Amino acid sequence: MPENTRGIFQTARDAVADARVRGLFSNKKYREARDLANELLLRREILGKSHPSWQQCAETLLEIYYVSGEYERAVRLMEDAMRFTDENSQLYFTRLSKLAGLHEKMGAYESAEPLYLQALQLRKSTLGDEHPDVMSSLSYLAALYRKLGAYQKAEKHLNDAKSILDKSQSWHRKREPVYENWLVSMAMLQHAMGRYESAEPLLSEALLLQEPRQSLGERPERFYATTLSLHAGTCAALGMHQQAEEHFVKALDMRRALFGTNHPHVAASLHEFGVYRMACDKFSAAEEAFKESARIRETTLGEDHPLLAESLSALAECYCFKSFQTGFEQGYHEALKLLKKVGQIRLKTISKVLRSVSESRRFAYLQTIESTLHLLVSLVVGPLHKDENARIAAFDAVLKWKGITFDAQLAEEKDPELAMLRNKLARLILDASSREQVEDCEMEIERLEASVTRSMDLRERLEQATVESVTDVLPAGCQLLEFLLYRQTDFAKSTQASRALCYAAMLVGPAVGAKVWHCGVAQTIDDKISQFRRLVQTPALPNSIGRRKDFDAVGSELVHLLLGPLQDQSLEHLFIAADGELSCLPFAALPGSSGGFLADALWTVSYLLSGRDMLGREVASGGGEPVIVADPDFAWQGPPKPEEFGAPHSECQQCRSADMDRDIKFDKLGATRAEGVFVHELLGGTLLLGQEATVSRFKSIHAPRILHVATHGFFLKDQPAACSTRLEAALSTTDNPYLRSGLALAGAQAWQDGQLESSGVITAQEIRQMHLQGTELAVLSACDTGLGEIRRGQGVLGLARAFLLSGARTVVMSLWQAA
Structure with a gap:
């Protein structure tokens, strides 16, 4: 038989085999479809994995794995297929995005984000900023950020996606699924933020678009079931119970018919239905739903998956309410066992996520899962307050939880490139640079913060607590x-x-x-x-x-x-x-x-x-001689020009802080010179007074055994309605507490008055980049140096924290004004 004829017959046989796989898949015979697709894929390896026949079969098998919930197998096959895919092709971009989605499904959020970002950048550079695939990438990233609690970032991405949609009316109606996906993504974000009134109309519109399309077979039923389930949850939150019940039941039945009874999507419906049942005080029905959801998730996703922790935590809460209702106290102890297991899962997830996201997003992520700890503490201060084991379990959890972001921050401070960028950001803000320059620097800092801590072994330290x-x-x-x-x-x-x-x-x-x-x-x-x-x-x-x-x-x-x-x-x-x-x-x-x-x-x-x-923490030893900084010359206008004999000094004042309720003004602090001289006589070392107490000299301080600073401190608590000074105007552009607090040094008031180009102030952001490892004691002899932005469970972010991050072992600070 001629070679070309043999090739035609082979192509025909491949087409028949592929059609058979698709037929089995369409009839929801996933196991048979998977086995046949695997057999075909193995047989076609002789042609090479770059051959279209192998690639097409791999694509079908990937879809089967996804629908079957076999995410680990899907990841391995996807990575294999991508090695033989043109990296400049749209297929590669799509597969990259799907690979990110698989990691997200597996709870590996730390792996998903860089893949999503890579896909987004490739699509932008190749297809243009306004291509519909760029919109899809933005929506996928927004969904991930929502799960991580980064709601503001998620909302920005979805708004950017909507802008692309609005500019692309030519394909808007032709690609309604893209618009439907956007509606659902935005609704999920609004729901997560508690904006149920905003979420409901978005989901209603999505259902109106999806219902006729899925009934005609133009849209997979699984998308309709997802939207239906989300709408049920929103209706429940708005008190629309009859509609919520109907939609929960319909979505659950659809998913069972689509995927069988042992699938992650079915577990999701059961969990959502359980939450609704518990809200209606139907605890027995909720208990059964949570148990089945947990069983499916543990079987299909593994015993360390975040979604399993979600189901177990909900089941524990259900046990607590049911125990109070029935008087059966054993339920409290069952809840305690579950919450301990949830804590172990959360610990693994936290250690992965915190070392792979930026500083600001660590706080946001912790807020999304703190409810489990709060439930445990509520249980222990309440019905189990006499149980010693329960008290120890709660205390252990708190020891692991509190201040967890500080450990991640310590790892970052050792990176020189990150330190340079943070110093640059502080100077950009104080110099009133353009918003574009500031945002570019902030984005680069976020990127580095998410990468420099990847090797940090946070889990080991937490387990020891x-x-x-x-x-x-x-x-x-x-x-x-x-x-x-x-x-x-x-x-x-x-x-x-x-x-x-x-x-x-x-x-x-x-x-x-x-x-x-x-x-x-x-x-x-x-x-x-x-x-x-x-x-x-x-x-x-x-x-x-x-x-x-x-x-x-x-x-x-x-x-x-x-x-x-x-x-x-x-x-x-x-x-x-x-x-x-x-x-x-x-x-x-x-x-x-x-x-x-x-x-x-x-x-x-x-x-x-x-x-x-x-x-204890890793603390350097052998600090150098003490350094005392006192009585900076705030009116100093820089090195004197030949015709100048000196800069004028303002009248002395005794209060060592800039009052943020009034104009920020750095007046001379006469008593601090005597304080500095006295401490210097007592300790020896280096004494920086007047014009010597500059920002550059302060930054050059390297690991003194004792550091004593007597000057003005400042912390801008809130965004001022009107900015009356240069410092206020600069700091009002940021919500970073490390940039909104700091110390005044030589030239600070001259800069305020426009007589000096360099600011004369040092922010906490810059202080945290200093080298104070080996410093046993840092004394901040200024007003309110212990104040800052308070974040629940993570302490006060401000001057004192900055000195600790820079390596100081102990910080003496003030909680009020110092005279």
Whole structure:
């Protein structure tokens, strides 16, 4: 038989075999279709994997794997197929995007993002910025960012995708699926952000477009089932229960018919249905749905998948509410077991995600999964408060959770390129550079932050943080008091009841065990903290007896709420890891039991970011001679020109902070020169005064054993309505707390007045890039240096944190104005 005839027959046989596979697939006989496709693929390897016949068969098998939920096999085949695909072809771009989607399905978010970004850049450079495939890439990235809690970034990508859609009316109606996908993606984001009223019309429109198309076979039913399920969840949130019930049942039935009973999509429907049932207080029905969802997810996705943690966490919550309703206490203990398992899964996921995303997105991601920790603490301060094992489990979880972003930040500070870019960003903002320059620098910083921590072994450090390990390092007479700001779940109320932010306290020490107690509603305690701080800062009044009475009353109430079992104990040293506004409470200044202050009770009080810090960090030794920086010449206008004899000095003031409620002005601090000279006489070392206390000299400080800084500090709390000074105008363009806080050095006021080109201020962003490894003590002798942006569970972001990140072992800071 001639060669060309043989080729024709082979092509015909291939077409028949491929059609048979497609027929089995269309009839939902996935296993038979998969086996036949595998057989054909193996047979066609003789032609080479770049041959169109092999590639076509691989594409069919990939779709079968995807629909069957066999994501690991799909990844291996996709990577194999891509090695023999032209890297400049649209097929390669599509496969790259699908590969990212497979990693996302497997919960490997840290692997998915760079693949999505690569596909987006390739499509933009090859197809143009306004091609529909670019829109698809933007939507896929937005979906990933939504899962990671980066809602603002997700919304930006979806808005960019919509702009492409609006400009491309010529293909808009021809490619309705693209528009449908955008509607669903935006609705999912709105739902995640709690904007149910915005999500519902988007999903309704998507259903109207999808329903006729899927009934005609033009649109796969799985997309319609997904939209239907999402719409049901939104209707439930809006109180449209009848429609929600109908759509949940219909979506579940469709997915079971499409995929069988043991598929991740079916598990998703069961989970969503369980959430709805629990919201209706139908706990038995919800329990069955969550159990089946968890079983399917563990079987198909693996025991470490984030979606399994989601189902188990929901099942634990269901057990808690059902136990209260029935009085069957064993349910609480079953919930505890589940939450421990969820914690193990979360730990693995967190360690992967945090080392592969930028700094700002770490906080966002943690917020998406913190509810599990809050449920555990609610369980332990509530029905299981007498259970020692439960208290230890909760304390262990908090030790691993709190301050977790600090560990990732420490790894970043060692990267010289990242340090250079962060310094550049600070200068760009202070120099009022164009928004485009700032955004380009920010994007490059985000890229580097996501890459430099990839080798960080965060999980090992977190696993070491336990009550037992902390107790072992606490000397006799010392105790650790850990606070957590959490949303309390009251199992006596409806599952839909609002969950108030509260404080919980946890105490551990030698011969003490683990104690946990509920402190109270955060807003009430925060108000008392503000009142107490005002009383502490107020100068002595003529009616000092009345002032002391108010001080004792407010302070004693705080002692009662926060210190609980500690009140009657005799301690040598108390380590406090605060959270929320407690980070701004001077515990040592609280009233003691016999008059005076808490500090008078022979307690040494030290503050930690997290109790995990008791286990120690890698700290360099052998710091150099002390450095004292004091009395900078704020009016200094740079090196004098020949005709100049010196710069004028402003009148002295005593308050060492720029008052952010008024114009920011850096007046001379006369007392700081005497302070600096005194400390220098005491310690020796290098003394930088007046015109020597410049930003460049400050940045060049390298690992002194002690660093003492006496100058103005600043922190811009909120975006000002109107900017009255040059510094305010510069800082108002950013919400980065490290850029909105810093120290004033030589020339700071001259720059404010437009008499100096260089700013004369150093931001916390720049301070965190300094080399202070080996510095045992950094003293910030300025006003409010302990203040900053408070992030739940992660501490205060500002000046003090910057010095810790730069390597300083201990930082002495102020919580009020220093005279």
